[in-house]
Amino acid sequence: DSGVTQTPKHLITATGQRVTLRCSPRSGDLSVYWYQQSLDQGLQFLIQYYNGEERAKGNILERFSAQQFPDLHSELNLSSLELGDSALYFCASSAGTGDEQYFGPGTRLTVT
């Protein structure tokens, strides 16, 4: 158990809908990262937050957004969902911005 929690574990929704994925980092960690894992793209970095502020952006679509709250938990919002958004979404946390990252169990999103 990495100490990073993610909810929900599974999510099934229809195209065009919007969903919110939640992540709680390990106790004391200030950085939260979101990654997407799909069969064709592999593991891709989406976005990083550090202590409430956006720190870095990767291959994140404009339909996706995230935020980190004062209690350091983070949410990833996915809107106007398409079939191709079906994937595993992982959250990871680290103490600072250059430290090793610990991953949560992931949220499996299925868009039908």
Add this chain to the structure above:
Amino acid sequence: GEDVEQSLFLSVREGDSSVINCTYTDSSSTYLYWYKQEPGAGLQLLTYIFSNMDMKQDQRLTVLLNKKDKHLSLRIADTQTGDSAIYFCAETGNQAGTALIFGKGTTLSVSS
């Protein structure tokens, strides 16, 4: 651009050593990581190596780093059936903060 390459499959017999290889492109990566993913699970941080080191040993795991050739390897001694999983090599590229850039993963199959 940044890229991490791994061979896709490795098959070994129980008790043998496994060697999983990885090449990376970003010579400015400070740390290089190995993660393990079991079916239906998240990514477990196995070990990591600082870029100024050549080797790191941690119980059955040995990481070798050749900075000149940008080659990283993970050796698992006395491989067990429980080691069957996908192993990901990752570097911290400089394009997006300290986000991890992952290889496609090597599926290790251990037969008894």
